[in-house]
Structures are given as C-alpha cells and as structure tokens.
Amino acid sequence: MGVIVFEINELVLNGFPRVDRDRVSEAFQRELTRLLHVAPPNLESGRTVDVVSLPALPPATSSRRLGEMLARAVHDGVTRA
Incomplete structure (x- = not known):
C-alpha cells in the first residue's frame, strides 16, 4: 500500500x-489510522480527493467519540470517491 x-x-x-x-485530534488520528489499515481506499497514484463537508453530528x-x-x-x- 502506498502513502x-x-x-x-x-x-x-x-x-x-x-x-x-x-482528545478529538487524538481519537481522530487513531480511528482514521485503524480504518485505513482495515479498509484502505482504492486510490490511483497521485490522485487527490477533496472531502469538503461532513454530516451533522450529535452535539452531546x-x-x-466526536474524533x-x-x-x-x-x-x-x-x-466512496
């Protein structure tokens, strides 16, 4: 897998x-790293993906959990890209 x-x-x-x-940053990095190892995206070399907006999340x-x-x-x- 590439970088x-x-x-x-x-x-x-x-x-x-x-x-x-x-805590948000730490949880975000840990979970994203885990997800990328479990289910890496199928991206071509040099391809970029813009994720502009995220869905609404519960305020409480x-x-x-937010991360x-x-x-x-x-x-x-x-x-999905």
Whole structure:
C-alpha cells in the first residue's frame, strides 16, 4: 500500500461547547489510522480527493467519540470517491 496523506486546512466544530480539541485530534488520528489499515481506499497514484463537508453530528458527543465519528466520516468520503 502506498502513502496516504490527509491535509485538513480547517476543522470548525460548531455546537460542541465542551469539546477537548486534543482528545478529538487524538481519537481522530487513531480511528482514521485503524480504518485505513482495515479498509484502505482504492486510490490511483497521485490522485487527490477533496472531502469538503461532513454530516451533522450529535452535539452531546464526547470529545473521543466526536474524533472517532469525524474519522469515520472522512474515511467514508475517501472510500466512496
């Protein structure tokens, strides 16, 4: 498998007043790495995929759970591309 690089320019979390961004980031990275190992996307070399928007998420989610949900949404976006 080749190298997959994700570049996230900005992530805005509206409606999550008590979110711990470090926990969100840690959970996001861990879950996305796991998903990419379990189900890697079928991307051609040099191809890029833009994931512009993510689905609405429940506002009462913990920081860890939010990071996992974001990772799944990104993974779904790149595997459907």
